[in-house]
Amino acid sequence: MIEAVLIFLGLALLFGILLGYASVRFKVEGNPMADQIDKVLPQTQCGQCGYPGCRPYAEALANGEAEVNLCIPGGNEVMIEISEITGLEQKPMAEGAAEPKPKEVAFIDEDLCIGCVLCIKECPVDAILGATKQMHTVIEKECTGCEKCVPVCPVDCIEMRPVEVTTKNWKWPEPQTIQEGK
Amino acid sequence: MNPSNLLSVALRFLAKLYPASKRWLHRFHGGVFPQYYKSLSATQPIRKAFIPEKLILPLEQPVGLPAETLVKVGERVKKNQLLAQASKDPQKALIVPVHAPTSGTVMAIQPMTLPHPSGLQDQCIVLQPDGLDEAIVNALEVDGSHPGSPEALKSTLLHAGIVGMGGAGFPTYAKIPNQRGKIHTLLINGAECEPFITCDDLLMQTRAQEIVQGALITAHALGASKIICGIETNKPEAIRAMQEAASNTPVEIRSVETVYPMGGQKQLTLELTGVEMPHKAHAVDLGLLMMNVATYAAIYRAVVHGEPLTSRLVTVSGLGLNKPFNIHALIGTPFSALAELAEPKVTLDYPLVMGGPMMGFQVQNNDVPVIKTTNCILANPPEPVAMQMPCIRCGECMQACPVNLLPQQMYWHTQAHEYDKVEKLNVFDCIECGCCSYVCPSHIPLVQYYRHAKSEIKAMHAEEKATELAKQRHEFKLARIEREKREREARLKAKKEAVKKEALAEESPSAKKPEATAKSAAEAARAAAAKRAAAQKQSQKSDDSNNPPIPPARLKAIEAAKKAAAQKAQQKNEESSASSKVNREPPKSEQDEKKPDAKSAAKAAAMKAAQKRTQAKKQASTESASEVTSAKKDARQRAIEAAKKRAAAKKAELQPMAEMETEQACSDSAFPQQADVKDNTTAATELTETTTSTPASEKETARRAAIKAAKEAVAKRKAASPSKTEQTENTATPKPDEDKRKKAIEAARNRAAQKRNAANESQQGDK
Ligand code: SF4
Ligand code: SF4
Ligand code: SF4
Ligand code: SF4
Numbered sequence: 001m002i003e004a005v006l007i008f009l010g011l012a013l014l015f016g017i018l019l020g021y022a023s024v025r026f027k028v029e030g031n032p033m034a035d036q037i038d039k040v041l042p043q044t045q046c047g048q049c050g051y052p053g054c055r056p057y058a059e060a061l062a063n064g065e066a067e068v069n070l071c072i073p074g075g076n077e078v079m080i081e082i083s084e085i086t087g088l089e090q091k092p093m094a095e096g097a098a099e100p101k102p103k104e105v106a107f108i109d110e111d112l113c114i115g116c117v118l119c120i121k122e123c124p125v126d127a128i129l130g131a132t133k134q135m136h137t138v139i140e141k142e143c144t145g146c147e148k149c150v151p152v153c154p155v156d157c158i159e160m161r162p163v164e165v166t167t168k169n170w171k172w173p174e175p176q177t178i179q180e181g182k
Numbered sequence: 183m184n185p186s187n188l189l190s191v192a193l194r195f196l197a198k199l200y201p202a203s204k205r206w207l208h209r210f211h212g213g214v215f216p217q218y219y220k221s222l223s224a225t226q227p228i229r230k231a232f233i234p235e236k237l238i239l240p241l242e243q244p245v246g247l248p249a250e251t252l253v254k255v256g257e258r259v260k261k262n263q264l265l266a267q268a269s270k271d272p273q274k275a276l277i278v279p280v281h282a283p284t285s286g287t288v289m290a291i292q293p294m295t296l297p298h299p300s301g302l303q304d305q306c307i308v309l310q311p312d313g314l315d316e317a318i319v320n321a322l323e324v325d326g327s328h329p330g331s332p333e334a335l336k337s338t339l340l341h342a343g344i345v346g347m348g349g350a351g352f353p354t355y356a357k358i359p360n361q362r363g364k365i366h367t368l369l370i371n372g373a374e375c376e377p378f379i380t381c382d383d384l385l386m387q388t389r390a391q392e393i394v395q396g397a398l399i400t401a402h403a404l405g406a407s408k409i410i411c412g413i414e415t416n417k418p419e420a421i422r423a424m425q426e427a428a429s430n431t432p433v434e435i436r437s438v439e440t441v442y443p444m445g446g447q448k449q450l451t452l453e454l455t456g457v458e459m460p461h462k463a464h465a466v467d468l469g470l471l472m473m474n475v476a477t478y479a480a481i482y483r484a485v486v487h488g489e490p491l492t493s494r495l496v497t498v499s500g501l502g503l504n505k506p507f508n509i510h511a512l513i514g515t516p517f518s519a520l521a522e523l524a525e526p527k528v529t530l531d532y533p534l535v536m537g538g539p540m541m542g543f544q545v546q547n548n549d550v551p552v553i554k555t556t557n558c559i560l561a562n563p564p565e566p567v568a569m570q571m572p573c574i575r576c577g578e579c580m581q582a583c584p585v586n587l588l589p590q591q592m593y594w595h596t597q598a599h600e601y602d603k604v605e606k607l608n609v610f611d612c613i614e615c616g617c618c619s620y621v622c623p624s625h626i627p628l629v630q631y632y633r634h635a636k637s638e639i640k641a642m643h644a645e646e647k648a649t650e651l652a653k654q655r656h657e658f659k660l661a662r663i664e665r666e667k668r669e670r671e672a673r674l675k676a677k678k679e680a681v682k683k684e685a686l687a688e689e690s691p692s693a694k695k696p697e698a699t700a701k702s703a704a705e706a707a708r709a710a711a712a713k714r715a716a717a718q719k720q721s722q723k724s725d726d727s728n729n730p731p732i733p734p735a736r737l738k739a740i741e742a743a744k745k746a747a748a749q750k751a752q753q754k755n756e757e758s759s760a761s762s763k764v765n766r767e768p769p770k771s772e773q774d775e776k777k778p779d780a781k782s783a784a785k786a787a788a789m790k791a792a793q794k795r796t797q798a799k800k801q802a803s804t805e806s807a808s809e810v811t812s813a814k815k816d817a818r819q820r821a822i823e824a825a826k827k828r829a830a831a832k833k834a835e836l837q838p839m840a841e842m843e844t845e846q847a848c849s850d851s852a853f854p855q856q857a858d859v860k861d862n863t864t865a866a867t868e869l870t871e872t873t874t875s876t877p878a879s880e881k882e883t884a885r886r887a888a889i890k891a892a893k894e895a896v897a898k899r900k901a902a903s904p905s906k907t908e909q910t911e912n913t914a915t916p917k918p919d920e921d922k923r924k925k926a927i928e929a930a931r932n933r934a935a936q937k938r939n940a941a942n943e944s945q946q947g948d949k
Contacts, residue, residue, distance in 0.1 A: 038653075042649060043649040043650075043652040043653045043656065044652070045652065045656045053656060053660070054653070054656075055653075055656075055657075124652075124655075124656050124659060125651075125652045125655040125656050125659065126655050126658070126659050127655070141648075142651060142652070142655060144648070144652045165300075165302065166302065166304070167242065167296060167298050167300060167302055167304065169641070169644075170298075170300040170302060170637070171634070171637035171638065171641060172299070172630065172633035172634045172636070172637045173634065174630075174631075174634045175627050175630040175631055175634065
């Protein structure tokens, strides 16, 4: 009888120590859920969610302070992924935000640019190249299409243009699928 | 009769009862046995050369980046002359030079439809042949000796513009490894397995020597010891010719089973060497290098005769042609010109196919040119497409797949758009051979699904990369801003402390003032003044440090904008200091001003302005009270007064600034809503109304002037571009040093408007 109690006490102690050690040794830095959410967000950094960037939105979500349906560029898919990660209920996207549009990148009409550097300050990913009083240009590869630079331009010379289709990024169309009876 | 022959005979007999038993005769999995139709063109002799009316030479190859043109429109060029070349490191960018296939004049350099399933256009050189066929002999300037190292061979191949001619079109120089001895076995692909195509067959029959010599040259340069050539059993003539050419050389000719897709690189490698290539491994890493017979022939001609690749043997065949043939077609010959030569049975109003019926694709325009990878032009009249039925999960596709994939699973997941699962099923190992579609009893175009899935997955990965990049860049930017802010703060703090110390030193003698309230007010005012002074100094300093000596000719607009920004910052400072000391004004952030609602923003700004004014007045009154009560009018007091005056002056200046900001907020929010410019005007009007209701002061006039100017600017813009509503509203301010900036912006805007008008007009003109 006494042996059994001792054995179990010993075991409890051992596991307690093990668990305690593990929680110290394998402590996770930062907020793993925010990281996870940040991964599924499109990283457009457009701020349309009302947060200054994707990361802050992810953190707000992880802390349960935000709705799941705020990321407009991500659309429904991202909303579903977020709700899966956070365990929050899915919510329909706001009106008119659901339909995904083809990716666009900013284009600066270099004849009109006065080089005011306003757009450079606005761009979240430093995709605009230029210096004071020099014409500016967009590094297409790095532009996320967040449209933040469009309204700030005083001479209205930035516009969003769809990404050009070349033989390199052309996609084979999906074959016409037949409706299968299910 | 040896045992293996016996086995094959026995199996052939068995195949009559059980067709799939034919698959036991070859080493790779699956495969199909389509009807070949090879005799259509194989029985005809090679047609004599033909120079079309125009040649279209795409600058871009199926793989790699486009080359850059060296010729101008109207220039006369000779055969083999270099027309376009890589300006960058060609090794990295996989750029292949373009040579003139015959002599003639460059007619145009313009986008033309490419022989690509998308039917997209790209830059092409259009050449009008003059029929003289004047050639530059030995254009590559070779001495005919066999290169002794891979580098020498690679450089010749690069300049000759040789690409893999079997189908993929990967630049040959990029395929060859740099180290000598890395390749131990060289493989020659003579197993032309696609139905209808016979160009390799005829090439082996007529130019066996060149192929064998080309292989020997390559083996010599690479230090390969073994050369094996695989030819399908249905080309006995070719086997004989090649055996003859290969006698007394180390080249070994082997006949392989006739099964589709025997000509696939992995399939033929397995058949010839017994090596099954692992997933994602390159043949080169295993010491094997396989090239098409036509590529070897091109290598021979480049190395020995210095001829760049400007023509290739093309099969023109199909059930819609009366006289199918093979021809040494110049690169750039339009498909339609060749098809017309073969006497089509009916007019060619249906799309031609580039490649064979299994792996080829329909071109979007029959005038697309022959490129270096065009082995066949197929004219098969459209047949009624069998109705696609649901998958019955019969597993036929799985048994036919030469790569051992699970076509049916990939199909299901592609249909469900679960591309990550499709990728896990190794869809990228699919060679798009079409065996699965061929055997599918439900007539499902399976390969189409895999092609679609592949492009979707590629796009997905590209997007992931872009996302990662965007994240990194954003984080970097945040870090940079943070750092700059810290630096600025540190400087500001240092300045503040210095000023405080001075103030303290001054204050200590007059520390004991009778009126406590007056003292606190005075202190507040002084502290504010000190802060302002610090901020101003700071901003001036940052101005100086940020702006390297600018030549006077450069636009002053930027400087003005910077000053405005500095003032804005200063204003904010003021606000914060005032609110903390006097505790009258509720803390207000920029965010509030940018509230999406235009009206509320305008109101908020107006309220704020009013508050500030009342506060300023109060301050002034308390200060005057302190002035009255304090008997001494010492130096300190004067200093405070001076600071106050400055503050008042600044506030007067800042009032319009605040207005401007409000305006901006209105327009900012109006922009996404696509509201009419009118909204802004009304907002501005409202602003005037709300603000005029507050007690009038001498500053009122200045502010009114600002509003008026802003309104005028809006009206002007409205007049300038009536159609454009999303114009950014950055209104003018009456501040003298803002004038230049305003002018610059106005000028730029006028330019924009003019341009837009011109564009509109021209558009209308077009219509
Ligand atoms: S260039 Fe404009 S649209 Fe592109 S990422 Fe920068 S701010 Fe956004
Ligand atoms: S905001 Fe407009 S004018 Fe200013 S630098 Fe950018 S593109 Fe040029
Ligand atoms: S062959 Fe066709 S029907 Fe049969 S399992 Fe494959 S896809 Fe389905
Ligand atoms: S097309 Fe792809 S999946 Fe279909 S049989 Fe060929 S290799 Fe297999």
